[in-house]
Amino acid sequence: ITAKNCVARLSRYKSALNRFKTLGFVKVFSDNLADAVGATSSQVRKDFSVFGISGSKRGGYKIDELIEKINNILGKNEVQQVIIVGAGNIGSALMNFKGFEKEGMKIVACFDTDPTKVNRLGNIQVLPIEELKSFVLNNKIKIGIIAVPDNAAPGVMEALLEAGIKGVLNFAPIQLKAPEECVVNNVNIESELENVIYYVNALQKS
Amino acid sequence: ITAKNCVARLSRYKSALNRFKTLGFVKVFSDNLADAVGATSSQVRKDFSVFGISGSKRGGYKIDELIEKINNILGKNEVQQVIIVGAGNIGSALMNFKGFEKEGMKIVACFDTDPTKVNRLGNIQVLPIEELKSFVLNNKIKIGIIAVPDNAAPGVMEALLEAGIKGVLNFAPIQLKAPEECVVNNVNIESELENVIYYVNALQKS
Numbered sequence: 001i002t003a004k005n006c007v008a009r010l011s012r013y014k015s016a017l018n019r020f021k022t023l024g025f026v027k028v029f030s031d032n033l034a035d036a037v038g039a040t041s042s043q044v045r046k047d048f049s050v051f052g053i054s055g056s057k058r059g060g061y062k063i064d065e066l067i068e069k070i071n072n073i074l075g076k077n078e079v080q081q082v083i084i085v086g087a088g089n090i091g092s093a094l095m096n097f098k099g100f101e102k103e104g105m106k107i108v109a110c111f112d113t114d115p116t117k118v119n120r121l122g123n124i125q126v127l128p129i130e131e132l133k134s135f136v137l138n139n140k141i142k143i144g145i146i147a148v149p150d151n152a153a154p155g156v157m158e159a160l161l162e163a164g165i166k167g168v169l170n171f172a173p174i175q176l177k178a179p180e181e182c183v184v185n186n187v188n189i190e191s192e193l194e195n196v197i198y199y200v201n202a203l204q205k206s
Numbered sequence: 207i208t209a210k211n212c213v214a215r216l217s218r219y220k221s222a223l224n225r226f227k228t229l230g231f232v233k234v235f236s237d238n239l240a241d242a243v244g245a246t247s248s249q250v251r252k253d254f255s256v257f258g259i260s261g262s263k264r265g266g267y268k269i270d271e272l273i274e275k276i277n278n279i280l281g282k283n284e285v286q287q288v289i290i291v292g293a294g295n296i297g298s299a300l301m302n303f304k305g306f307e308k309e310g311m312k313i314v315a316c317f318d319t320d321p322t323k324v325n326r327l328g329n330i331q332v333l334p335i336e337e338l339k340s341f342v343l344n345n346k347i348k349i350g351i352i353a354v355p356d357n358a359a360p361g362v363m364e365a366l367l368e369a370g371i372k373g374v375l376n377f378a379p380i381q382l383k384a385p386e387e388c389v390v391n392n393v394n395i396e397s398e399l400e401n402v403i404y405y406v407n408a409l410q411k412s
């Protein structure tokens with residue numbers, strides 16, 4: 001299976017292509033894409049060859065064709081249903097974000113232990129955590145987002161695995177154990193900010 | 207200057223140490239830390255030697271001493287002031303998060319072009335974007351977070367650089383150009399979720 005960085009670059013090429021399209025471009029060269037995502041043009045061509053994407057004879061790529069090819073590779077040809085666990089700050093920010101649906105990712109429900117957060121009437125329902133397993137099984141959900149405090153995250157991970165979830169995006173600053181066949185990506189906002197601060201201080205001292 | 211992954215592991219060791227402390231641990235071994243962050247114990251020892259951290263003679267590390275050493279390396283001995291640009295979903299989630307202050311990172315103000323978001327009375331003031339430059343200069347702010355739409359992000363980046371910002375955490379899904387002496391870390395939530403979906407689909411097909 002392809003390396004994570006390569007897939008991450010593919011989604012960055014896609015966002016750049018969508019931006020070029022809104023600017024009225026019809027065709028694009030690997031140099032344009034390289035500049036837009038901070039890669040080299042040979043990296044762009046290499047990534048495309050990994051996924052079997054080739055350019056036109058006279059050079060360059062037709063933007064519409066390229067977007068369609070990348071969308072197929074990223075599994076965008078069908079809507080991917082996603083659930084969130086934790087309707088707090090992060091959970092609400094994700095529920096309110098309109099950008100996911102444009103990209104074929106639909107947040108279909110959110111679960112929380114706090115009864116005051118339950119809302120069955122909202123655009124995205126917030127349901128009690130007890131209903132997680134039946135909801136995931138009945139709707140064949142494969143992807144979950146963890147947005148709960150670190151001490152609750154391992155328990156939530158177990159509940160998701162039990163319900164049959166195959167992929168998790170985790171915002172809690174804790175390493176989660178998952179079996180081979182479950183994909184876990186971590187976003188640690190605190191550590192990203194600490195990282196920036198470390199380098200700013202290191203640059204000032206040097 | 208030290209590699210980014212090494213610094214990122216350091217902040218993960220720190221969160222694990224804080225958790226061990228709340229569980230009543232006093233001492234810890236590199237194996238414990240390796241398990242907690244998903245690294246190997248030789249990687250833990252290697253990281254510590256990069257930063258000049260050594261264990262006690264009889265083996266293992268005193269948790270309090272280790273936390274203090276890591277906090278010094280990460281620049282936690284003084285409060286780091288941070289500003290946010292964009293008081294939308296992400297900006298509000300970051301403003302409401304209590305975890306930053308515990309770690310010596312303090313969000314001191316947020317800026318927005320939308321006059322209805324301005325709030326000079328909140329715990330963290332939301333100010334008009336016109337006041338960004340004077341606020342950053344008067345308060346010697348070095349770190350900024352970009353939480354605006356992708357088309358507004360390059361303009362915001364320029365304004366931050368002009369005001370003297372030295373480090374940026376960017377949530378907009380776009381590559382930002384910055385001079386050598388400015389650190390930019392990107393968090394692309396959309397691409398992280400796309401990445402999880404890609405691997406879940408790839409695993410299901412294989």
Ligand SMILES: NC(=O)c1ccc[n+]([C@@H]2O[C@H](COP(=O)([O-])OP(=O)(O)OC[C@H]3O[C@@H](n4cnc5c(N)ncnc54)[C@H](O)[C@@H]3O)[C@@H](O)[C@H]2O)c1
Pocket residue numbers: 085086087088089090091111112113114117129146147148149150152155156171172173188189190299300301302303305
């Ligand atoms: N908000 C931020 O900007 C930010 C920044 C860095 C890290 N994080 C991390 O992201 C995670 C979420 O942060 P937040 O600010 O949204 O927290 P929050 O406290 O606002 O929300 C957490 C939600 O999870 C719910 N919850 C707790 N235990 C649960 C369980 N077992 N099952 C289901 N729901 C449960 C709570 O009721 C609450 O609604 C945390 O791990 C935090 O460390 C957040």
Ligand SMILES: NC(=O)c1ccc[n+]([C@@H]2O[C@H](COP(=O)([O-])OP(=O)(O)OC[C@H]3O[C@@H](n4cnc5c(N)ncnc54)[C@H](O)[C@@H]3O)[C@@H](O)[C@H]2O)c1
Pocket residue numbers: 093094095096097099291292293294295296297317318319320323335352353354355356358361362377378379394395396
């Ligand atoms: N919310 C999410 O879960 C999520 C997920 C993926 C990516 N993102 C990315 O994070 C960024 C922020 O997303 P959001 O959901 O918070 O958006 P949002 O629309 O809720 O908030 C954006 C805020 O920025 C302000 N703004 C616009 N132009 C500005 C400028 N030039 N200067 C100052 N303020 C300006 C707007 O008035 C608004 O308050 C976007 O780039 C988005 O693509 C967000």
